[in-house]
Amino acid sequence: MKRQRVGSSLVEDVQAELREEILSGVRQPGERLLVQPLSKRLDVSLSVVREALTRLAEQGLVGSAPQLGFTVMPLSVDHLNDLTRVRIDIETMMIRRATVEGDLDWEAGVLAAHHRLAGTSPESGGAMNPAWRAAHAEFHGAVASGCASPLLQNIRAGLYDKAELYRAWAVKVSGGRDVVQEHRQICEAVLDRDADRACELMAAHVQLTTDLLLESMPDVDVP
Incomplete structure (x- = not known):
């Protein structure tokens, strides 16, 4: 057609x-x-x-x-490690600012995005569910949106996009992971405006995705 x-x-x-x-x-x-x-x-x-x-x-x-x-883009251990470190730096910096700068509309946006994510299944037919991928991006974007810097917003969005390919492959090896609880804890810490706790949880969340994929790489055809 x-x-x-x-x-x-x-x-x-x-x-x-x-x-x-x-x-x-x-x-x-x-x-x-x-x-x-x-x-x-x-x-x-x-x-x-x-x-x-x-x-x-x-x-x-x-x-x-x-x-x-x-x-x-081929999967690369060096690129993944570098991307992960930089993402954690940017995400946690923005969370610290968001817990100070975010208003009630920001809180409502985070809560609504988390509700949508929690109600969406991560997998569909053994692959990442596109609806979950969209809800996941919305949640992480909502958390960061409390940071008032447009420049940081653009940097974070670019890094998030670059991580999508790795995230899509990581879902294949994340069967034992309680990702629902991870997101719920991040949401709660952010809404409590507990910057230290929220940053700790976000860093662990991003790093775990990388660790799971790195563990699987010997069994993945990585050019």
């Missing part, structure tokens, strides 16, 4: 479709993303596919190189 949307809206559609294929595991880390076959399958122009892939590269989900084109 011919796509009806045009221009930037069409690029957004293709970007969203390819992003979901990457994060659901349909596209493997390191897999080449050939523009022409994608253009034919998605029934869009080559330029639309290139723009969508370029945007995904900006999010850290796709890599690009001269002569090689686009590939799904």
Whole structure:
């Protein structure tokens, strides 16, 4: 069926479709993303596919190189460790500010986002549930939104996007993890405006995702 949307809206559609294929595991880390076959399958122009892939590269989900084109970003131990350390630094900095700067609307937003997340199943068919992925992003964004710095908000959002590929793979090895309790404890500490406790919980939450994935990496095909 011919796509009806045009221009930037069409690029957004293709970007969203390819992003979901990457994060659901349909596209493997390191897999080449050939523009022409994608253009034919998605029934869009080559330029639309290139723009969508370029945007995904900006999010850290796709890599690009001269002569090689686009590939799904491979999993990297060094990159994951570095990304985790920086994410913890930024997330905890913003939580400390949020517990001081956040108002009642911020508290209500955190509570509503947590309620939605708690009511959504993380897995669907052995892969991460897209609805849970959206609710998870909303919750973490809501917690950080109490920080009044637009610059920090942009930095945090970029780091969160870059962690999505790792998070999608970590769900495969997180069977024994009580992620519901982790989020509930973070929510409670934030709403209590207990910055030390909230930062401790957030750091442990982010680090555990990394630790579980690192433990599994010998059994994962990591280019």
